[in-house]
Amino acid sequence: MARRRRKSGRKNGSGVGSVLLGLFLLALLAGGAGAWLVLTPYGPETETYVNVSPGSSVVAIGRMLESAGVVRSRYAFDVVRWLRRGRLQAGVYKFDRPAPVTEVYARIARGDVVTISVTVPEGANIFDIAARVEQAGLGTRQGFMAVAASKTNLITDLDPGATSLEGYLFPDTYRFPPTVNAVQIVTAMVKRFRVAAGQLGLKENVRQVVTLASLVERETAVDADRPLVASVFENRLARNMPLNTDPSVIYGLELEGKWRGTIYASDLTRDTPYNTYVHAGLPPGPVANPGIPSLRAALNPPKTNYLYFVASGTDAQGHSLFAKTLDEHNRNVAEYRRAQKKKAGPR
Numbered sequence: 001m002a003r004r005r006r007k008s009g010r011k012n013g014s015g016v017g018s019v020l021l022g023l024f025l026l027a028l029l030a031g032g033a034g035a036w037l038v039l040t041p042y043g044p045e046t047e048t049y050v051n052v053s054p055g056s057s058v059v060a061i062g063r064m065l066e067s068a069g070v071v072r073s074r075y076a077f078d079v080v081r082w083l084r085r086g087r088l089q090a091g092v093y094k095f096d097r098p099a100p101v102t103e104v105y106a107r108i109a110r111g112d113v114v115t116i117s118v119t120v121p122e123g124a125n126i127f128d129i130a131a132r133v134e135q136a137g138l139g140t141r142q143g144f145m146a147v148a149a150s151k152t153n154l155i156t157d158l159d160p161g162a163t164s165l166e167g168y169l170f171p172d173t174y175r176f177p178p179t180v181n182a183v184q185i186v187t188a189m190v191k192r193f194r195v196a197a198g199q200l201g202l203k204e205n206v207r208q209v210v211t212l213a214s215l216v217e218r219e220t221a222v223d224a225d226r227p228l229v230a231s232v233f234e235n236r237l238a239r240n241m242p243l244n245t246d247p248s249v250i251y252g253l254e255l256e257g258k259w260r261g262t263i264y265a266s267d268l269t270r271d272t273p274y275n276t277y278v279h280a281g282l283p284p285g286p287v288a289n290p291g292i293p294s295l296r297a298a299l300n301p302p303k304t305n306y307l308y309f310v311a312s313g314t315d316a317q318g319h320s321l322f323a324k325t326l327d328e329h330n331r332n333v334a335e336y337r338r339a340q341k342k343k344a345g346p347r
Contacts, residue, residue: 041098042072051179052108054090061088061108070095071104080105089113092177115175120189122171122291123217127254129169129189129289139182147182154190158197159207159285167210167286168193196292200299211282213290213298218247219309223293225320230294230301232309232322241307243276251287310336 050068052061058081062074071077080101081088091113095104118136120129130144149164158168165186170193176185196202202209216229236243246263252274253259253267268275274283290298306322308329321336323329 040072041100043070043095043098043104044068045097047094047096049092049094049114049178051092051177052088052090056088056090058088065104068095071101076101077105084109092179094178114178116178116180117173117175118185119173120169120171120289122294123214123221123288124169124171125251125254125288126164126166126169133182133185138176138178138180138185144182144185147186151183151186154187158194159210161207163285165190167207167214167289169289170196171289171291196295200292200295202295202299207285208282209295209298210290211286213294214286214288215243215245215247215283216297217290217294218288219245220318220320222318222320225309226293226297227300227302228304228306228322229309229320230297231304232306234301235304235307237281239307240280242278242280243282245276248274248276248283248287251283308332312336312339 048068048070050064050070052064056064058078059074062071062077062081065071065077066074084105086105086109088108089111091111092115093108093112094114116136116138118129118132118138120132124132126145126148130141130148133139133144134141148166148169151165152159152162155162155165155168162168169186169189172189172192174185174188174192176188197206212230212233215233216226219229220226233243233245249267249270249272250259250263252272253270255274256272258270268277271278273279274287276283304322305324308323308326309320310323310329310332312319312321312332312335321332323332
């Protein structure tokens with residue numbers, strides 16, 4: 001009987017050991033499977049974008065990544081998040097090669113979002129901006145133009161009579177996700193204009209100020225000359241003199257699709273609402289999107305007696321020559337033409 005008990009004891013011990021061994025092997029298999037899920041590279045071979053919206057939960061992010069084929073298992077992503085306890089950041093992420101879950105997680109934790117830059121230079125108009133948006137691959141030129149013409153509700157409080165967003169798409173460098181649309185683009189630009197207007201204290205006569213600033217912007221690239229150019233326009237307006245500004249004429253031709261790249265004498269007599277040789281006063285609206293120096297000049301032009309200006313043909317910095325009388329202006333124009341002829345050399 002004693003022997004039987006000893007045998008029974010050996011069997012029980014062997015059974016427990018087998019169970020423990022089995023559990024150990026299972027743990028090894030589970031750990032190996034987990035390590036395989038987490039550490040083995042996986043993902044798309046072509047560009048795949050995942051948009052993590054603000055406030056997305058870890059569970060939701062894991063599901064998006066799994067659905068997009070970026071990770072094998074959402075649960076592996078959850079495990080890495082639990083172990084590292086970092087803060088995930090919203091944005092659009094681009095995945096274009098297989099990577100371990102740890103790398104995918106690290107990119108989202110540090111906010112390695114993908115953006116596309118669009119630079120709007122001072123003096124660019126909606127035609128210029130539309131071309132830049134298309135060149136950046138963020139939509140078509142026609143699509144942007146349509147939105148810029150239709151989303152005037154974005155500035156109704158500032159300019160109730162606006163027929164487009166011209167003048168309110170503030171010059172700056174913008175960084176957009178590749179999934180952005182034209183409405184989001186113009187909204188960001190108008191928002192930036194509002195910030196600039198607030199800094200300058202621009203609250204009244206917004207359309208008039210921005211229209212004047214757009215003419216100043218297109219007439220000179222020299223910041224020091226902008227206030228004087230603004231004073232010339234103000235003085236001419238006060239005397240009911242035509243502004244005779246080419247940028248406005250060109251803009252009217254662009255709106256009609258008749259701009260030929262060079263301004264001709266016949267263009268100066270073409271009757272468009274923007275022809276400031278034909279019509280006195282400011283044009284119907286802005287002809288470009290001015291920067292802060294031009295807005296500041298239009299908001300507070302200095303008191304001068306200047307009525308004319310022309311580019312200085314001998315100034316390498318691009319300064320202008322200002323005149324109080326037509327005779328003085330004609331002399332400045334003659335000087336400009338001589339300088340231009342000298343630059344061109346003998347024929």
